[in-house]
Amino acid sequence: MRIGELSERSGTPVPTIKYYLREGLLPRGERTGPNQAHYGDEHLHRLRLVRALTDVGGLPIATTREILARVDSPEPPITHELLGHAMHVLPPATKGGSTADAEDHERVRALSERRGWQIHPEGRPSADLAEVIATYRRAGHLLDDDALDGYAATMEQAARVDLDVIGRVTGTDEILESAVVYTVLGDTLMAVLRRLAQANESARRSGAAPQDG
């Protein structure tokens, strides 16, 4: 197909597709003449993936490009390292520079120990967690160990579902892309489901009619 059909089938304006081509988010089509190129289904799939990660996952274009480059790289995707790969490239959870103090980091370490987590205590996710804990503290809203443990237990359950879902994917080409999609879109999915579950739990506890949530 040519760019017009690609545009129509993906719902993306032609100038935007050209922009993605310039930015390297979408590979060039197969040239068939000085001003003609041919795009295949893989281009359509990639374009939909880009829109999913940016529109719903909320990733910036630059980050999306890096993730896709990694997905395209022919490194052997060992299952155990998949999520590490995905995480390497995901943007940090916070904007400002490191503002967590020693106590915040200690709370992360203690949490990992309580949960028996086999994680790298110096890794970016650990630092991100310390940062979020510091933010709660500075905003004057306590996040005590009970709450932290409760959320940690919850996310252990989510991670088991994640690994189950990704484990069901077959095909070495698709598995890395799946890990990225389920991780990135998963964040949005969690947020949305959490709103619904909050509305339900709130209604349940008060014994009232459902809210507008």
Added chain:
Amino acid sequence: MRIGELSERSGTPVPTIKYYLREGLLPRGERTGPNQAHYGDEHLHRLRLVRALTDVGGLPIATTREILARVDSPEPPITHELLGHAMHVLPPATKGGSTADAEDHERVRALSERRGWQIHPEGRPSADLAEVIATYRRAGHLLDDDALDGYAATMEQAARVDLDVIGRVTGTDEILESAVVYTVLGDTLMAVLRRLAQANESARRSGAAPQDG
């Protein structure tokens, strides 16, 4: 205190504080002269809240202003309606307009029924969920009912922790702000904890050493 001290104590540049004043995210200080004003601890607290919601929660300035206006409004915050209030003002989970089809909406309805959720099936959160499901589908990555049920069960647990934490807050002034903080920062907290739990679960299943996650 004056603006300089407010800047120093919050780590926010003076021009940025002036910008927040202009934008109505921070109330004006108490005027004591033609070019002098006095700020109190409540201004410092509000400023830290703004930075928490924008830097860590990732909210745009305009949304933050709306949320804060709602937090400031003297409407009686009935516990049952708190989260509804928070949700009313939170930004939609997706960027593009509604692209979910009837089947996506039907899956949301069926999920609610399976889980016995007391929710508004026409509300924004329900529509957002349909949108996310549609995105998975279009990106070519199945999100089957098993996975959806698994994540829903997980978020039910998260919502119980949410309500427990918010229920522990006392003081009618603080409770609405708490609901907002725990909901907004909670999204980021969930995402970060999920990365850690994924790394742990991945290491546990493969029986290998912890990854860089």
Added chain:
DNA sequence: CTCTTTGGATACTTAAACTATCCACTATGG
């Protein structure tokens, strides 16, 4: 054979979130 579309390069636009400048003051330290 005319009229639209294409691929590609370059230039322009829009929005968000700050930053900088200016000005008439006010506070302050020597």
Added chain:
DNA sequence: CCATAGTGGATAGTTTAAGTATCCAAAGAG
């Protein structure tokens, strides 16, 4: 008491991200 730095507020400028728009010669379609 006076130089100097800081202040509140208005207005203007900057930066970055994510597109749009324009232009061109060369296909393609009816």
